[in-house]
Amino acid sequence: METAMKTNRARNWDRNVVLSVEHLTMRFGGLVAVNDLSFNVGRGDITALIGPNGAGKTTVFNCVTGFYKPTEGRIAMRHGAGVSQDQIEALTRTGRQYDDDGDHRVFLLERMPDFEISKRAKVARTFQNIRLFGGMTALENLLVAQHNPLMIASSMTVGGILNLPGYRKARGEAIDFAAYWLEKTGLIDRADDPAADLPYGAQRRLEIARAMCIRPHLLCLDEPAAGLNPRESTELNELLQYIRKDHDTSILLIEHDMGVVMEISDHVIVLDYGQKIADDTADEVKNDPKVISAYLGVDEDEVAAIEESIDMPVHHAKHSQRDEGGQP
Amino acid sequence: MEYFLQQLINGLTLGSIYGLIAIGYTMVYGIIGMINFAHGDIFMVGSFIALATFLALVAIGITALPLILFITLLVSMLFTSAWGWTVERLAYRPLRGSFRLAPLITAIGMSIVLQNFVQITQGARVKPLPPQIQGGITLVEGVTDNGTIAVQLSYMQIIIIATTLALMIGFSLLISKTSLGRSQRACEQDQKMAALLGVNVDRTISLTFVMGAALAAVAGFMFLLLYGVIDFYIGFLAGVKAFTAAVLGGIGSLPGAMLGGLLIGLIEVFWSGYFSVEYKDVAAFSILVIVLIFMPSGLLGKPEVEKV
Amino acid sequence: MASTTSQPNIIADSIKDALIAAFLAAVLGFFFFALRTDIGPGGLDLTYRWGLWFTAAAIVFAVRLLLNLFIFKAANPITRGIKLSAPEGVTSVVGRGLGPVLLALAACLPFLLMWLFPNRDRQYIDLAILIMTYVMLGWGLNVVVGLAGLLDLGYVAFYAVGAYSFALLAQHLNIGFWTALPLAGVLAACWGIILGYPVLRLRGDYLAIVTLAFGEIIRVVLLNWYDFTGGPDGISGIPKPSFFGLEFNRSGGFAEFFGIDYDSIHRFVYLYYIIFALALITNFVTLRLRKLPIGRAWEALREDEIACRSLGINTTNTKLTAFSIGAMFAGFAGSFFATRQGFISPESFTFLESAIILAIVVLGGLGSQVGVVIASVVMIGGIEVLRNLNWLKDIFGPDFEPTQYRMLIFGLAMVMIMVWKPRGIISSRNPSAVYKEKKKISSDMVAQGEGH
Structure with a gap:
């Protein structure tokens, strides 16, 4: 079916x-x-x-x-x-x-x-237990994510040491791009604060912003x-x-x-x-009984039986998921 | 073949000494995750205490050699433990919970202090002690073109290997059976949690240093008897070798430390015996590097699972 | 606590505590102060020094008692008045101004020394050269340990590679200092790559022991490869650097060309400016690299390696660049060392050297350039000051040999500074890029590299 x-x-x-x-x-x-x-x-x-x-x-x-x-x-x-x-x-x-x-x-x-x-x-990713560069500022975190294009722009560091105009331009663009994502995640006011200093929710958003900086x-x-x-x-x-x-x-x-x-x-x-x-x-x-049973931790038949016994149509079943410990 | 056998015996003897020192490194690393650079010098201090005790006992007129040896062993273990305790108390405990390079630097500092303290108070010249235990058992006698070769297992070697074995067994029992061992393992896993559950973390760590120092004292005494020469500088190389042994065996693992010690001893002795004495240290270190490249956690260490 | 305790209690506590300390000192010192073994006519002799033993315990008692009474247990520790550490604001102002001041001082140091100490200028300039060498080595190692967070206990190996490269090139190919200098740096960097490549994926302390092993391997090879390196005899007759082709000779050299009187001090001043320039280059390159993507990647690596990999950074290559750039600076410093000494042997490249350089980096504050300067001056300058304690002989008698206490005090200083300031003297981090306002980052947030 x-x-x-x-x-x-x-x-x-x-x-x-x-x-x-x-x-x-x-x-x-x-x-x-x-x-x-x-x-x-x-x-x-x-x-x-x-x-x-x-x-x-x-x-x-x-x-x-x-x-x-x-x-x-x-x-x-x-x-x-x-x-x-x-x-x-x-x-x-x-x-x-x-x-x-x-x-x-x-x-x-x-x-x-x-x-x-x-x-x-x-392919970009974030982590279950946030992995930011805690001692670096929010801006620096997003610049690290643009490492590869910036490396090329700095001609593998040589042009960067000489501070060639090509690198300066790329650097300015990288900061603008980082600022764009800081803006989008509502962190622009904290751009110069170390990541470890941000509240938890802001750290989660910063991690997403950082992932977006690789243009995934x-x-x-x-x-x-x-x-x-x-x-x-x-x-x-x-x-x-x-x-x-x-x-x-x-x-x-x-x-x-x-x-x-x-x-x-x-x-x-x-x-x-x-x-x-x-x-x-x-x-x-x-509304899939298999899913409900997996979350409730019981057999599929049992779910059906219970639902029948309390006379409740399957798709109205309120999810009382066995929620996971990940939620504080 | 006889030559090989003889080298094997010599290698195991040397390896036992390294193994005993290595246990101190591995225990401390296991419990607080630091390289105790001063441990090699604790071994040196132990051998000096043993030497002084030995001479003092002879001076007050005790003649029975076994008694002298036994008392010397006990005294040097006791007093060296006090040194181990003090080093931890002064240089490492104030930095508990601080970042990890700080205790490494104080450990190097302590190592310099101990070496120079012994040099100043006991002089820089080597201290020779004539062999005290002579004789041995001839295991095999073989005839070669150049005459006969006998494979000797000296009484000294028997004592060293037997003592090491006994200490290893006693020690494993201590760690696995007693409440102290349990506290130690708890602190290894999670110091904060252990403290919450009523383990006295400071005391457990202190005792770890005391035990490590006691074993180093045994090694120091046996080194003195085996080679008959000590000076204030023996701690550095022995320490580095023993630490190498601990890493080779998988740092944090007690059987690993012993295995690593034996291996380093064997490599050194065989390399000296078959190739060149000069490059024996290079051989030992090269084996370490090669093993770590292929087994990044050492021979018996728990492979580190990368938690993402 | 202290304020509520009544006065007699403090004294009783202090005495009790000092007695315990004295007892411990007596126990520890028994076999070292009271007994002494010496080679005598019939083997080892044992001498007894009860007086020394008792004095040592008494000193410990007195010192501990005073510390207890006035600092540890006192209601008003006298250190509170002394202000051992300046408040944050002052340090940041001082920290900002300190760099340029030190730079200006260093730039005119030789002339300052010649003016202030006309009789001992040679000695002091030589000391300044030595300190500057350690500053440069510290800055080089700072790239590896401070920025990339890789614990390198065998840094002296690359110093040795640089020194021997120049010495051998000069000996066999008759190459001068200025040609050999870049070659020595490149060779050291190559060795950094060769040694680093197989082992840089090791974590934390495993890396530490392997680098230590490499340091020892290179030293043992230098010691035993007699035909090539001269073994323990080392290499002598290493040429001095020339000034655009001018030698510092009595006739026909630098002095004659510029029409000034010959003075052997010229060469010392010249050497000072060479190492000053080399150190400045090291500093400039490091500071620039920090603001470039590669430097930011090093710091990110120190913070979180896994996150780095998730952002597309090739961590092996990144570590390798840090390792080889650090090695390159050590190579430069090494060839300078060779030309300054004119003679090198494996003895100059022991583990103790690596330990001292690492101590300078950590005591100065990981990643801090000014911190390295302060730590070098304190540690290396301190050692040399301790060399000149001969006036103590007047107090303790002619048998007293002050120089032997040099390393003992050095070791104690290492322990005490670290216990006092575990994060090093200067411990805040400057961000490498700024959006609006530059803020210093407290060291509590900065990670220390692999494994933690």
Whole structure:
């Protein structure tokens, strides 16, 4: 039934793919953290990856961004629409890491080291436990993110030492770009304060601003709303909508705050014990008994039985998710 | 073959001494995450205390050698422990919780202080002590073109290896069975949490230094007996070698320290025996570098999982 | 606490505490003060020095008692009046003005010394050269430890590479100082890359021990490769630098060309300005690099390596550049050292040198350029002052040898300064880029590199 529905509607994430994860498996010793996982991320979509604690969400992130080498599977990042599956297959056979020519660029992330993924494939990420450069100012944090273009502009430091006009111009532009994102995240007044000095919510926004400074095609956010108050949460939603609309950046996020997920996501993928149990729009997923059971920690039949017994239609079931410890 | 066997015995003996010093490094590193650069000099202090005790006991007319050796061992362990305690109290405790390079610098400073203190009070010249324990067991006798070669296991070597073994066993029991060992392991994991649960963190760390110093004193005494020559500078090289051993075995791991010590001892002795004496230190350090390149956490260390 | 305690209690407490300290000193010192082993006619002799032992314990008692009464336990510690540390505002003003003042002072130092101490000018200029060498080494190591946060305990290896490069080039190929200087720097940088490449992915203290090992390996090789390096005998007859082809000779050299009287001081002044210029270049390049993307990447690496990788920074290459640039400066300093001494041997490149340079960087305050200058003057100048304590002989008698206390006091000073100021003398960080207003960053927020 599910497959039938999908083919009927031909979702964006099947038509216009930016990232495709195919048969991803990640084992740590005997532990299988992610098992044969496949999903697509649609270009311009906000895609949410949800699931109970220990479902393997962050592991998927770490595989996508190169911090873990997957045991098996393929992770393909595409720049520009219209990359054919054949091109990816051909690239896979050549053994190269990426195909950087022309308009249809493909990157096989599982083959690339982490910094190359950010540098070439333009996948940016944030971290569950914020990782800012605490002793550096907010502005400096955003300039570090523009390291690679600035390195080229400083002709690998030589031009920079001589303070050539080309470098001075690039430096000014980099500061303007950083200021633009500080403005967007409401941090412009604190540009010259050390990152460690900022309040928690501001640090989360600064991390997003920093990730945006690499001009990513895909932005991966690991629990961006964790620890935010409701107002900050709303602001975050607006920021993410803005990023998606105005910057041609697709977003993949891990989130526990179902309010955020259901409100902004175009596409929700649910993981449990390293396997995909649902992959659909937010509305569909919300009412999926498999998902509810995973969150409640009971069998699917039991959910159905309970719902029947209290005479409550499935799709009205209020989520009393077994919420995760990530929420302070 | 006989030559090989003899070198093996010599290497194990030297390695035992390194291993005993290495335990001090590894324990301190495990519990407060610092390189105690002064530990090699604590070993040197231990050997000087042993030498003075030995001479004093002879001077007051005790003749039974086993008794002298036993008392010397106890006295040097006791007094060297006091040195270990004091160094921690003066140079490291005030910097607890400070950033990590500060105690490294005070440790180097303490090392300079100890070396120069001993040099000033005891003089810069080497102190020779004639061999006290002679004889041994001939294990194998082989005939070669140049005559006979006997593989000797001297009583001295037996004593060193047996003492090391006994201390290692006692020590492992101490760490795994007693409440002190439990406190130590708790402090290794999380000092703040351990303190909240009623572990006296300062006392536990002090005791760690005391135990490390006591073992270094044993090593110092055995070094004195084995080589018969000490001076104020022996602590540096022995310390660096022992630290190398601790890292090679995987810093923080007690069996690792012992294994690393034995390996460094064997490498040195075999390199001297088969290649050149001059480059034995280069050999030991090169092995360290090579091992670390392929096993970044040492031989028995827990691999560090990169938490993202 | 102290204010509520009544006076007799303070005294009783102080005495009790001082007694404990004296007892501890007696225990620790028993085998070192009371007993002394010496080589005698029939093996080792044991001499007893009860008087010395007792005096040592008594001194500890007295010092501890005084400290207790007036500082540790006193209601009004006398140190409060002395103001050991200036308030933040003053330090920042002083800190801002200090650099230019020091620079101006350093620029005219030789002439100042010649004017002030006409009889001992040579000695003092030589000391200034030595201090300036350590300033340069400190600045070089600051790139590695202070900016990139990589703990390097074998920095002296590159200093040795620089010194031996010049010495060997001069010996075999007859190359002069000015040609050899860049070559020595490049060679040292190459060694930095060769040694750094395999090991820079090691974390924190593993890196420390490997760099220490490299330092020792290079020293042992220099010591034992007799045919090439002269082994323990070292290399002598290293040429002095010329001034645009002019030698500092009695005839036909610098003095004659400029029509002034020959004085051997000219060469010292010249050497001083060479190392001054080299140090300034080091400082200038470091300060520039800090504001460039590469320098910012070093600092980011010190703060958080994983975040760096998530931003597309090739951490291995970034570390390698820091390591090799640090090595290059050490190479320059090394070849200067060789030409100044005219003679080098492995003895000059022991671990103690690395430790002293690292201590200068840490005591000065990681990443602080002015801090390195202050620490060099205090530590290196201090050692040399301690060399000249012969007047103490008048007090303690002719048998008293003050110079042997030099390193003991040096070590104690290292411990005490660190305990007093764990973050170093100057411990705030200047941001590398400013949007509106430049604010100093307190060192509490600045990370210290790998592993923490």
